[in-house]
Amino acid sequence: MCTIFLDKGEFCEKCSDIVQSEAYVSAQSESLNRPAAEAPTSTPDLPPSEAQQRRDKDRVFIWLGIGGSAVMMFMSLLIYSFPMLFEFDTELLAAIEAEDALEDCRLVFEEIGYVLSDGGVPDASMSCAETNVPNIISRQGGTVRVSHPNPGMHGLAEMYVTNDSHTVVLVGMEGS
Numbered sequence: 001m002c003t004i005f006l007d008k009g010e011f012c013e014k015c016s017d018i019v020q021s022e023a024y025v026s027a028q029s030e031s032l033n034r035p036a037a038e039a040p041t042s043t044p045d046l047p048p049s050e051a052q053q054r055r056d057k058d059r060v061f062i063w064l065g066i067g068g069s070a071v072m073m074f075m076s077l078l079i080y081s082f083p084m085l086f087e088f089d090t091e092l093l094a095a096i097e098a099e100d101a102l103e104d105c106r107l108v109f110e111e112i113g114y115v116l117s118d119g120g121v122p123d124a125s126m127s128c129a130e131t132n133v134p135n136i137i138s139r140q141g142g143t144v145r146v147s148h149p150n151p152g153m154h155g156l157a158e159m160y161v162t163n164d165s166h167t168v169v170l171v172g173m174e175g176s
Contacts, residue, residue, distance in 0.1 A: 101130055102154045106168050109159065112146050113166030122146060 011019055079085065084093070105128035112122045112135070127135050133149040148159040151171075158171035 098154070101128075104129060105148070105154065105159070106170070109146070109148070109161045109168040110166055113161035113163075113168065116144055116146065116161065116163035117166050119163075 008019060008023075087093075108126060108128055112126050115122045115126075122135070122137075124134055127133075128148065130153060131148075131150055136147040136149055138145045138147070144163040145160055146162075148154075148156075151157060151159040156170055156172055159168065161168050
């Protein structure tokens, strides 16, 4: 039996395969060519003008969130970078500046100590920034000692270094 009965009529085996393939292809094409269903809007019951106002309001809130986040990050980085920016305690600032000046002076004297340890003579320009008086150089036997001309500026009785060691000696005032 070479006749096959289909919905469209009687066909031989070869023709029936062709008709079935054509029917399948046309069904697939039809499903692809259908217009897409419209996506439902989030506010179907609002008139177009109110929906536009709502979208504009949403955009404002989004931009306020982005701007607020950027300002918060900028301020936190500013405070992290400059912790003393909003503090105005003059006594604390003066104490910090005094500590910094003492540390800078100590580093200059440590450098003088290295020059003395190597057997060299320190340059006259190697002195602390806050004084314009040259350092006091004294010699006792084989020991060369370089002293600060006014250690009281830093609240000290003595500040010196010798050629024996590059370590800076800081002697505090009595009663402090």
